[in-house]
Amino acid sequence: MKLKFFTVVLTVGLMSQSAAFGQDFVQSGTAPTLPQREGKEIYNAICSGCHMPDGVGAVGAAAYPPLAKSDFVGSKEATAQWVIKGYKAMPPLGDVMDDEQIAAVVNYVRTNLGNAYDDEELTAAEVADIRTW
Structure with a gap:
């Protein structure tokens, strides 16, 4: 017993x-958003769990698409919208990240992990606008 x-x-x-x-x-x-402020820190805290630290994605219990060397993140606006509102099985993260954090992580992914998109970086003001879409 x-x-x-x-x-x-x-x-x-x-x-x-x-x-x-x-x-x-x-x-x-008790902070309303993540404490991390830099794109790489945010990626490591949130994104790398599914997309892997090097961005190559994973297949197992689910399929997590690669972000490394990826056309998937070619549009900064679409990438920001997916982070804010979620995409397929990816949960929405707009409630745990402010506009500056979303811009930082999107810019990090688009200019690291083997990606080299050289258009203008996403701004917090653009993220605020994307939230209204």
């Missing part, structure tokens, strides 16, 4: 801990 009780308590404890870790991945503390 004691072993069964211990097993239940341990299982519930581990389950509650994993839920807290999942929440901390997206949002730390």
Whole structure:
């Protein structure tokens, strides 16, 4: 009986801990947005979990498209809209990132990971406009 009780308590404890870790991945503390401010930091905190640190994507429980050397991120406006509102299985992240953070991560992806889009960088003002689409 004691072993069964211990097993239940341990299982519930581990389950509650994993839920807290999942929440901390997206949002730390009580801040309304992610604490990271630089594109690479944001990418590493949010995007790399699915798209991988080097941007090559992954296939497993789901398919995560590559962002490295990708035409998929060719349009800064479309990429920003996908980050804000989600795209297919990708969740919307507009509620956990402000306009400057979205611009930073979109610009990072479009100029790193083997991408070299040389048009003008996305601005926070453009992101604010894209949110209204």
